[in-house]
Amino acid sequence: MVIRAGLENSDKKSALNVIYIVLDDCGYSALGCFGSEIETPNIDSLAKNGLRYNNFNVTPLCSPTRACLLTGRNCHSVGVGFVTEIDWGPQYPNKRGRISDRAAILAEILKLNGMATYLVGKWHLVPGHEAASSGPFENWPLSKGFGRYYGFLLGMTDQYTPDLIYDNHRVQKPDNSNYHLSEDLVDRTMEFLTDHISVTPDRPFFLYLAFGAQHEPHQVPREFIEKYEGVYDKGWDQIREERFARQKEIGVIPPYTEFVERNPGIKPWDELTTKERGLFIKFQQTFAGFLTHTDQQIGRLLNFLKSKNKLDNTIIVLLSDNGGSQEGGWNGSINDSAYFNGIQESLDDMFDHVDEIGGPFTRPNYPKGWAQVNNTPFKYYKQNTFFGGTHVPLIIQCPQSIPDPGSIRSQFYHAIDITPTILDLLGIEAPKIYEGVPQMPLHGVSMLDTFTEPHVPSKRKTQYFEMLGHRAIWQDGWVAVTYHEPGVPFDEDHWELYDVNQDFSQKYNVAKKYPGKLKELQEIWWQEAKKYGVLPLDDNPFRKGYKGLQEGRTTFIFYPGMAHLPSSAAPNVTRSSYSITVPIFRTNRTAEGVLIAHGNYSSGYTLYIKDNHLFYEYNYVGTFYKVQSSVEVPVGYSTIKFEFKREMFIQGTGNLYINGQQVGTLYMPRTLPFVISVEGVDIGRDRLTSVSPNYPVPEFPFSGQIERVVIELHNDQEDSRVLKKKKRDFIYININGTMIYL
Structure with a gap:
């Protein structure tokens, strides 16, 4: 009898349950079992009872890694070379924001083989313009092999007031004064699994649990933040050194690893002002508390599985989708709308709100100094193709299949290799045809032999990386990598070379010493790029981005009762003149409320009636422009209108009208140039969080x-294009840490 990975027969293989737990923006050193001072005892227990992989890589961005993980194929090949909010258009089949039908995902394959399939949490594999409640739904989870779904569709959501989807429809969050999304996700997970275990206890299941944590906004109950009071007073330089030493001590980095310098632009901690230190400490306390809170929720799930006698026959895979994020900038951020519009937040203003960080009225992200700590021992961040962006923790717990639990494996593997490993473990072959569509072969290889053979050579010999022109290639322990500056011709990029078998942290660039090896790897990168659909290269998705449902559309008619409409599918009123017209009927003088709102407390606009007057407010990242009608809104029928005439690039004048009569005017010296809000549009109310503090x-x-x-x-984009040419140095947008010139 042949025994593979400790499983004696196919019945035991098929009886295994599978759980993927995906953390977001969680760098290599963030977990306790990978060297952190942050308390993650439940995740650490998975490492104690399973394996840690210290040479595991992903793509440096959310959606592409998830596509790799679920399909077992490279992200460009399956159409997800970038975040899915942006569909690059038909001329970029590698960046269409949805997984190709030629690449069935693990849920579809396992469902085909009789397993139940559940997804709870972040999806981020649907084009932004398809995230509306009208669909189309073919790229939503239920159409991609999952039997049940509860979570959020796009890249981020508020932890206190999330935009939630239940199966194929939007729902309000549970009415709980102490609500937090991570807790809700695990509550729903246990609900799904309780139904499953109660009725079909012998049917194996696949659970994909993808937290919003540790992506911004970093939001968590105050007691978790206070838990780390004083811990980070010593600063990011010392914390990074301590993590580095601890990593060597516990063996998650080789003993020959050398400490890398601070990333360019990060100030030494002892050169910061008292105010900077106070603010930055609070940001990191919040991140740490957020992660400990997430670990607590994972512990609840593990206790549930143990209580239902399911833990011993469940394989659990835990990883992060990329390294720590640089999206907080140099000083951190409490307003992600400012970040996404390229607006610098005042350190003084942020410090004035320091006690609110982590709560329901800020959307925090830590500064780059802490992001590099998160990625210890590596340099750079999420979105970059250096190890700081791609090298992440991986833990696999597989009962009865790992003879030496608690051990570390050092073979190089990639996110594309996880699903082939699971299929190998379960004895299932990926279909050559799925629902009539011929399937591309798996690009990943099985890691299963590493479960029982600690030093077996990796079957992966080569792996490319690319993100907005940042590129890298790994082959047999050599890495060639380039940091791409937006707008610079790709053939002018400066490539670096690292021998990571001898230089784990990528400290020493040996390109000058081994020019032949660098040239060889560059050529291999181009070969791999052609093979896996990476080309054409482009560093600006906004130049040619496909607008989906908005393509060529200038008029939108919305009706009361419409579900919350995410920003990715909403009319884009930035850099445009526009009008909003609302025919209404007031039954009496007490009739009031929101007519339309787009946004949240970070930014947006709202049109509402209060105290018999009409109001328009524009929230410019915390600065409010407000106009009140000079007359009362009549009882009975009337037509409300707001009209904005853009002047120059982001200036303009707004006018209020009631029944055609101008009743107010408002000059706005600044409007948001790119993103109105990460929160969407509501008709007849202001769901989730409010744009204005001036209504209940x-x-x-x-x-x-x-x-x-x-x-x-109104079509006045031509003026915008002319101005862009004149003020090119000013006009840019930050996307995942990159300044993209328009």
Whole structure:
């Protein structure tokens, strides 16, 4: 009898359950079992009872890694070479924001083989323009092999007021004054599994649990932040040194690893002002508390599985989707709308809100100094193709299959190799045809032999990386890598070379010493790029981005009762003149409330009636422009209108009208150039979080009647293009840490 990985027969193989746990933006050193001072006892227990992989890599961005993980194929090949909010258009088949039908995901394959399939948490594999409640739904989880779904569709959401999807429809969060998304996700996970175990206890299941943590906004109950009071007073330089020493001590980095310098632009901690230190400490306390809180939720799931006698026949894979994020900038951030619009937040203003960090009215992210700590021992960050962006923790717990639990494996593997390993473990072959569509072969290889053979050579010999022109290639312990500056011709990029068999942390660039090896690896990168659909290269998704449902559309008519519409599918009123027209009926003088709102407390606009007057407010990352009608809104039928005329690039004048009569005017010296808000549009109320602090929450629903809301965009983009050429140094957008010139 042949025994593979400790499983004696196919019945035992098929009886295994599978759980993927994906953390977001969690760098290599963030977990306790990978050298951190942050308490993660439940994750550490997985490492104690399983294996840690210290040479595991992913793509340096969320969606592409998830596509690799679930398909077992390279992200460009399956159409997810970038975050899915942006569909690059038909001329870029490698960046369409959805997984190709030629690449069935693990859930589809396991469902085909009789397993139940559940997804809870972040999806991020649907084009942004398809995330509306009207669909289309073919790229939503239930159409990609999952039997049940509860979570959020896009890259991020608020931890206190998330934009939630239950199966194929939007729902409000549970009415709980102490609500937190991570807790809710595990509650729903246990609900799904309780139903499953109660009724079909012998049917194996696949659970994909993808937390919003540790992606910004870093939000967590205050007691978790206070838990780390004083821990980070010593600063990021000393914390990074301590993690590095601890990593050597526990063996997750080789003993020959050398300490790398601070990333360019990060200030030495002892050169910071008292105010900078105080603010930056609070940011890191919040991140640490957020991770400990996430670990607590994972512990709840593990205890549930143990209580239902399912832990011993469940393989658990835990990883991060990329390294620590640089999206907080040099000083951190409490307003992600500022970040996504390239607006520098005032350190003084942030410090004024330091006690609110982690709570429901800030959307925090830590500064780059802490991001490099998160990625110890490596340099750079999420989005970069250096190890700081791609080298992440991986833990696999497989009962009865690992003879030396608690051990470390050092073979190089990639996210594309996880699903082939699971299929190998379960004795399942990936279909050559799925639902009538011929399938591309798996690009990943099985890691299963590493479960029982600690020093077996890796079957992966080569792996390319690419993200917005950043590129790298790994082959047999050599890495060639380039940091790409937006707008610089790709053939002018400066390549570096590292022998990571001898230089684990990528400290020593040996390109000048081994020019032949560098040239060889560059040529291999181009070969791999052609093979896996990486080409054409482009560093600007906004130049040619496909607008999906908005393509060529200038008029939008919305009706009351419409579900929350995410920003990715909403009319884009930035850098445009526009009008909003709302026919209404007020039954009496008490009828008031929101007519339309787009945004949250970070930014956005809202049109509402209060105290018999009409108001328009524009939230420019915390600066409010507000106009009140000079007359009262009449009882009965009336037509409300707001009209904005853009002047120059981001300036303009807004006018309020009631029944065609101008009743207010407002000059706005600044409007948001790129992203109105990460939170979407509501008709007749302001769901989730409020754009304005000047009306009651929750929602402030309009108590009269709305016939419809008509948004009309006016074509004045030509002026915008001319201005872009004149002020090129000013006009850019930050996306995942990259400044992209428009």
